[in-house]
Amino acid sequence: MKQFKVIGVAALALLLSATMAFAIGAGVGRDGTIVGTKGKAKTVQELIDMYDSTGCIDCHEDAHDDWAASPHARSIYGTGRAAATMITAMKNGFMSWEYSGVKSTKDIKVEHWMGCMKCHLPQLADATDEVAVELADTLNEWYANAKKALKNPDDKKAIAIRDKHQKTLTSLNINCLVCHNRMAITHKWTDGYPQHDTVYGFNDGEHEDETFTKMKRSLIMDESIFCGQCHGMGPNLELENPTQCATAYGSYMWAYRAEGGQESCQECHMEKSGLGHKILSYSDETMQKMAIDFKVESYVSQWLDGSTLKPKAVVKVKMVNRSGHSIPDG
Known part of the structure; x- marks a missing residue:
């Protein structure tokens, strides 16, 4: 027996x-990834903790400070507008589509969010559907209380709830571990899966950290395909309901590299601009000057309209896109 x-x-x-x-x-090797060893996050806080990169600050303070000033540090929240757009995508998008299966927030699954989160929060794929529901509720509660606080600046309860949810939303972002671990390898069947104890960059060796004890070279860290994982080719045809969103990498490939362009995203947005991990674009004056030649010529004269002499202004505007992709784009 x-x-x-x-x-x-x-x-x-x-x-x-x-x-x-x-x-x-x-x-x-998939079972050796961060999510493979920890299991899928069951709450928003678990997802935040799963990719918590605060341990990077002690040794990489300058890079962290640059990153903290970047849009990647607020990939869901943005200035508040991005978060509001997520709500619009939810309510006017998959909650209104006949065959999505979503009638209320409790019906939302991770895959419903991926039209937005494939880029704004790719690690959401490492969470359960309960997290998708919690994210929707957090966004809705933030927005409702933000409106209350705007209408009544003395509404302390609304302000407290707004600030609480804003903190949560800004903690969900594209941080060190998302870039230097989760997204650091594109060709996983040839180059392996990113392992839970390793940070990926430009060197191989030991890494002085209790959790991430190894360093390995990422073959794409300084290649545009790294950025192209989010700033994509155009329609996300792999989704159940494809979206047409970011096309910067597609534009870069077909309109810039195809014509002989050689510079990578990182060379322009990090190195030549001097922005480092801020990785800014149109919001930065340096990037504006690098991207566009803008020339204006003007002169004044007079012209005869019948028997009446009228003033005339002639303005010639010439704009040349010198960036490696279409503008505007994302």
């Missing part, structure tokens, strides 16, 4: 391991 119990337990363990392997998908 004891022997049968042992065999039964072993068979169950084998079945569970096979089921788990199937659940996390194909590919050797």
Whole structure:
């Protein structure tokens, strides 16, 4: 009897391991990723903690300060406008689509969000559907109380709730670990999966950190394809309901590289601009000057309208796009 119990337990363990392997998908090493070792986040806070990069600050303070001033540090919230746009995408998008299966926020799943979050929060794919619901409720509560606080600046309760949710939303972002771990390898079947104890950049070796003890070179860290994972090719045709959004990488590939352009996104937006990890674009004066030649010529004269002499102004405007992609874009 004891022997049968042992065999039964072993068979169950084998079945569970096979089921788990199937659940996390194909590919050797996927189980060593951050989500592979920790399991999917079940709450928004768990997702924040899963990709918490505050441990990077001690050694990389300058890079962190630059990043903190970047749009990537507020990839969901933005200035508040991005968060409001997420709500619009939810209410006027998948909550209004007949076959989405969403009638209220409790019906929302991770895949419903990915039209936005594929770029604004790619690590949402490492969370359960409960997190998708919580994110929707957080956005709605933030917006409702932000409106109350705007209408009545003395409404302390509304201000407190608004600020609480704003803190949560700004903690969901594209940070060090998203870039230097999760998104650091594109060709995972040839180059391997990003491992939970490794940071990826330009060097191989040991890394002085209790959690991320190794450094490995990422083959794409200084290549435009790294940025192209989010600033994409155009329609996200892999989604159940494709969206046409960011096309910067597609424009870069077909209108710039195809014509012989050689510079990468990182060379312009980080190195030549001197912006480092701020990685700004149209909001930065330096990037504006790098991207566009803007010339204006004007002169005044007079012209005869019948028997009446009238003043005339002639203005010639010449704008040349010197960036590596169409403008505006994202």
